[in-house]
Amino acid sequence: MPLSPGEAERAPLSRGKSFALLALIILLVEVIPLAYNFVTPALPEIAKHFGTANVGWVITIVTLVLAASTPLVGKLGDIYGKKRMMLVSAAVFGAGSLLGALAPNFELFLVGRGLQGAGMAILVLAYGLIRDILPPSIIPVAVGFVATGMGASTILGPIIGGYLIDHFGYTGVFWAQLLHVAVVGIAVAIFVPETTLRTRSKLDVLGAAILGLGAFVLLFGIGKAAAWGYTAPQTLLCVGGGIAILAGWLLYERTPKEPLIDLQMLKHGPVAKTLAASGFVQFVLVSHSMLIPMFVMTDPDLGLGYGFGVTALAVAIYTVPTGVVSMIAGPVGGYFTRRIGPAPVLVFGGASLALGSFLLATLHDSTVQMMFGQLVIGLGLGSASATLPNLIMRTVPAQTQGIAGGMLNLSGSLGSAIGSQVMIAIVAIPGVMLVGRAAQYSEKGFVYAFFTLAVAGLLAAVMGLLLTRNKIERPVDATVPKSEMVA
Structure with missing residues (x-):
């Protein structure tokens, strides 16, 4: 049987070379979690430096631009090549990092963060490139290792970022991001092959x-x-x-x-449910990454009933458990995806997110209690993140996987953007106290927020449960609308 274009180009790769290429791709994808893990501990200093109370937009603008740009970048990858567009995205991210380090005012700083958001569309390209160039037998595990890499950044990101913030100020994390994307981008340009799979299409x-x-x-x-x-x-x-x-x-x-999105694809039940689950999971992930530093860095002497008054570096004590478990759960989730299918793994991941968030809402008076909730959250994030890309890749044909991947990341980005603003609105419901230029929230506000995350995790599990009732397969009539496949 003749090989498809994607299969033909990946057939000669040895297992060792495949994992070496995967490592480079993962290192480049790391710019995405580091754009959050480096920056969230710096939010109090950024607010103080620019004298703004709208610091939540530091996170929101990234996810908002990412949501709008991801489908376009995914399509550009299908048209011009996924590796090429990964390098373009890396350059845009680097420009945003440079502006973030040098911006003289908050408005230009947000422009830099917006450029970083546009560059973070690397993820959708990475999943497509993995499918195109790696042997089919290792793709599920490879996708799991991408989740593992993000889990590793949850460990190292707060430690390195916290050290940079405490010793060099918030600009240190942006210089570090610029150095990272420049070095790894050059390595990807030299060593990672380009896919020959192309489509002719127009951009919306x-x-x-x-x-x-x-x-x-x-x-x-x-x-x-x-x-x-x-x-x-x-x-x-x-x-x-x-x-x-x-x-x-x-x-x-x-x-x-x-x-921009394939509405016909949305009519395919498993696709729509997978996209909904992606939105709920990312809602929890980004909201959680914002709330934990805000919670633990609050001075307990303020008498608000919570907070440990830790430094930016010490925030890592509370986030490392999440990263450790997520890093382990990623490949394990990939393994079980191969054995029992992706839907049950999603059910487990969503349920873990719900339980972990519930624990944070009810048990947060000590470091040990916080860490216990964080462990369960990490279990959910790692397993859910590993199975979602596998779910979407099983439901669409190869020639539309770039578009489908873009839709998956679009739903996740919208979930992230909504989460970052909804959390600020929810924690403020019981009232806000101003200490200098910084807003301080009541304990009840955080309880409301964590319970909201528990509901989002539960909804992700429900999507997985509904998917177990569907036969996960590619649509029989799936085609590339108005596009012609070329090699």
Whole structure:
């Protein structure tokens, strides 16, 4: 039987060389978790340096730009080559890191973070490149190792980032990110082969712009709800306007010959459920990464009923357990995906996220209690992150895997962006106390937030449970709309 273009180009690779190439790809993908793990402990210093109370946008702008750019970058990878677009994305991320280190004001700083968000679309390209160049037998495990790499960054990121923040200020983490992406990007350019799989298609730039605008207006309203009032006219106008724009975006996506997202693909049940699960998992991941530093760095002498008053470096004490377990759960999840299928692994991951968040909501008076909840969270993040890409790759044909991967990351990015703003709004519900330029929240606000994360984890598990009722297979009539496959 003749080999497909993707199979033909990956057949000669030895197992040793395959894992060496995988290691380089994972190192480049590490810019994504480090953009969070390096920066979240620096949020208090960034707020103080720029004199802003809107520091939540440091996280939101990244996920928002990532959500709008990921489908475009995924399609560009299908058109021009996944390796080529990975290198372009790495260069954009490097430019954002440089601007983040040098920005004289908060507005330019956010522009830099936005560029980092655009560059973080590397992940969708990485999954596609792994499928194209590696032997089929190791792909599930390889995807699991990508999750493992992200778990490792959860260990090393807070330690290295905390040290840089404590000794060199917040700019130190941006110089470190620039150095990392430059060195690894050069190595990928030299050693990693390009895939020959291509599609001819058009970009839905207008669709991406409408999506970005709608998400921005919606999240701006959510972020301002605590200050304006949750039922204030301007809050309702922004939230309602954002929802209306997003609804208009879905209607518009029916008109382009090659839309930003494949609405026909969404009609395939397993695809829609996988995308929903991705949104819930990323909602928990990013929200959790924001809440933990805020919680443990709060001075207990303020009398708010929580906080340990730790330094940026000491935040790692509370985040390392998550990374350790996530790093182990990633390849284990890949192994069980091969043995029992991806859906049961997703059920387990979502349930673990729900349980871990519940534990953080109810047991957070000591370091030991916090670590216990963090261990369970790590178990859920590692296993869920390992199985979601495998789920989406099993439901679409090879020639549309770039688009499907872009949709998977789009749903995850939207979940992240919504989570970062929703968490700030929720923790502020019981009230906010200003200490200097920094906002301090009550213990009850954090309890509300952790319970919300428990619900999101439970919903991810429900999606996995529903997927176990479906036969996970590629749609019989799946094609590339208005596109021609070329080698």
